[in-house]
Amino acid sequence: MKKIYLSFIAVFLLVGLTSMTPLGKKMISAINYSSATTDQVLDLPDVMLDYEIADLPDFIKNAPTPWGGGGGGNTFSLVSNEGATLGRVLFYDKKLSLDGTVSCASCHKQELSFADDVAFSEGIQETKTTRNSLHINDIAWQNSNELFWDGRQSVLEEMVIQPIIDPNELGLDIVELIQIMEGTDYYADLFTEAFGTPAITEERIGDALAQFVRSYASFDSKFDQGLQNGFADFTASESEGMDLFEAQCGFCHASPHFGASTFSSMFAGQNFTNGLDSVAADPGMGGWTNDPFFDGVFKTPTLRNIEVTGPYMHDGRFETLEEVVDFYSEGLQPHPNSFFNWMSDPTGLQFSDEEKINLVNFMKTLTDENYLTNVKWSNPFIEEGGTAVQDPHLFEDVTVFPNPAADFTYINFNNSQGKTYDIRLSTMRGKQLQTASFEGSQYVLNTSNLPVGIYMIQIRQGDTQRAIKLAIN
Ligand code: HEC
Ligand code: HEC
Numbered sequence: 001m002k003k004i005y006l007s008f009i010a011v012f013l014l015v016g017l018t019s020m021t022p023l024g025k026k027m028i029s030a031i032n033y034s035s036a037t038t039d040q041v042l043d044l045p046d047v048m049l050d051y052e053i054a055d056l057p058d059f060i061k062n063a064p065t066p067w068g069g070g071g072g073g074n075t076f077s078l079v080s081n082e083g084a085t086l087g088r089v090l091f092y093d094k095k096l097s098l099d100g101t102v103s104c105a106s107c108h109k110q111e112l113s114f115a116d117d118v119a120f121s122e123g124i125q126e127t128k129t130t131r132n133s134l135h136i137n138d139i140a141w142q143n144s145n146e147l148f149w150d151g152r153q154s155v156l157e158e159m160v161i162q163p164i165i166d167p168n169e170l171g172l173d174i175v176e177l178i179q180i181m182e183g184t185d186y187y188a189d190l191f192t193e194a195f196g197t198p199a200i201t202e203e204r205i206g207d208a209l210a211q212f213v214r215s216y217a218s219f220d221s222k223f224d225q226g227l228q229n230g231f232a233d234f235t236a237s238e239s240e241g242m243d244l245f246e247a248q249c250g251f252c253h254a255s256p257h258f259g260a261s262t263f264s265s266m267f268a269g270q271n272f273t274n275g276l277d278s279v280a281a282d283p284g285m286g287g288w289t290n291d292p293f294f295d296g297v298f299k300t301p302t303l304r305n306i307e308v309t310g311p312y313m314h315d316g317r318f319e320t321l322e323e324v325v326d327f328y329s330e331g332l333q334p335h336p337n338s339f340f341n342w343m344s345d346p347t348g349l350q351f352s353d354e355e356k357i358n359l360v361n362f363m364k365t366l367t368d369e370n371y372l373t374n375v376k377w378s379n380p381f382i383e384e385g386g387t388a389v390q391d392p393h394l395f396e397d398v399t400v401f402p403n404p405a406a407d408f409t410y411i412n413f414n415n416s417q418g419k420t421y422d423i424r425l426s427t428m429r430g431k432q433l434q435t436a437s438f439e440g441s442q443y444v445l446n447t448s449n450l451p452v453g454i455y456m457i458q459i460r461q462g463d464t465q466r467a468i469k470l471a472i473n
Contacts, residue, residue, distance in 0.1 A: 087212025
């Protein structure tokens with residue numbers, strides 16, 4: 001096993017700290033250098049795992065275009081073992097976030113088909129996402145023109161960069177990201193294997209992440225086995241649920257993929273939603289097209305692994321599949337664009353109790369245990385030691401001035417209770433330059449020895465911390 005140990009051992013630069021600030025305020029801090037170590041071990045197998053040849057059933061192997069029309073084609077052929085391996089490391093590497101606590105996998109968990117188990121997920125600053133984390137599976141067989149709940153992104157290679165630079169998700173800009181990666185010993189080798197040279201570029205990062213995500217193939221469920229053996233193992237309830245599903249749901253959640261590869265509104269050249277609300281709080285596709293025709297229109301997600309991806313819908317409003325079926329049965333709302341408006345009873349499909357149970361039982365046959373546990377999509381890092389929890393409310397009133405700074409900067413905040421805090425200064429690569437324990441309200445950070453660049457100040461109390469970027473010029 002190839003193990004690469006990364007240790008961020010505190011480097012204590014004895015940077016002289018002035019006892020009087022130029023403003024004449026006495027600096028109350030007692031400087032007390034203490035050590036801090038975080039270990040993260042990358043543990044990749046010597047023999048590369050196979051991403052190129054997935055164990056695909058025939059019906060999917062030769063599929064030329066995604067189901068449901070819309071074009072785009074099967075993009076699984078873009079996956080290489082080396083590219084996906086690099087993408088896997090990127091997907092799980094918490095160092096690629098502003099405070100080192102979040103990765104793609106924080107909101108996209110393999111055991112949940114790369115969804116999250118909360119309605120809205122937390123990024124670095126404890127800010128919640130405004131939509132439910134989408135489960136990711138079989139994206140290579142979906143219409144690649146329709147990413148996100150509202151389909152606003154069309155190129156996966158570009159889309160996967162978005163969470164990194166989103167201030168609420170991973171919170172870095174591209175320059176900082178590349179800086180961190182260049183200071184991390186394993187990336188040069190991984191980029192060389194994937195792309196022939198060690199150069200780290202935005203384009204290559206997007207390409208590798210997209211290859212990993214495209215490799216997510218989930219076609220080993222009870223339903224897939226059923227397609228090959230005439231559903232011999234299906235219970236009566238599952239079979240009846242399947243028939244009912246095909247009749248009532250398959251129009252949008254098209255089998256065998258179970259996600260429309262096109263927007264429901266575009267399916268029949270019509271404009272509709274699935275009737276969640278009579279007035280859509282989130283306009284979905286209408287939000288970026290600015291066209292009332294698309295108000296309340298959302299991506300029809302694949303239902304593969306749907307058993308484990310709850311809560312459901314773009315806002316995570318339903319906890320269970322039973323609630324979802326109740327909604328389609330009795331809870332449809334008369335949105336002007338609702339697909340169901342043409343029905344004689346547009347309030348719901350009016351399933352019997354038995355039909356509801358059958359539908360849920362059928363949807364559970366779409367779970368692929370191998371997908372949820374296969375090591376090739378799992379975390380390649382062995383995590384050792386904890387990182388402090390990010391708390392943006394800690395020091396809500398903190399100011400860092402001047403920022404950009406030259407020789408020193410003042411960290412000011414309200415500490416009337418005289419609590420003890422740790423202040424750490426580190427490079428964006430995670431290397432610690434100064435640590436100090438401190439009880440006052442103003443801390444003077446001497447930055448006169450620092451080269452021009454972006455640094456990170458962490459203010460920490462107990463297990464919580466707040467990270468603030470500091471520019472030196
Ligand atoms: C803070 C939580 C969070 C993090 C971190 C995060 N995501 Fe997401 N992801 C989401 C949410 C929420 C959505 C749905 C957003 C929307 O539709 O507007 C989403 C959507 C997606 C989709 C779209 C799937 C589809 O079917 O359209 C992909 C792909 C994706 N994320 C990949 C990634 C990658 C790669 C990373 C890391 C670089 C990442 N995500 C980091 C929360 C997160
Ligand atoms: C008109 C097209 C359409 C029909 C018909 C339809 N759905 Fe949906 N379904 C959607 C759309 C669109 C969404 C996402 C809506 C949202 O979040 O705003 C969705 C979401 C879902 C979800 C949640 C997916 C997730 O990832 O959170 C489930 C489960 C589901 N549908 C099951 C069904 C079942 C069962 C039926 C038949 C009784 C059905 N659907 C019929 C379009 C449809």
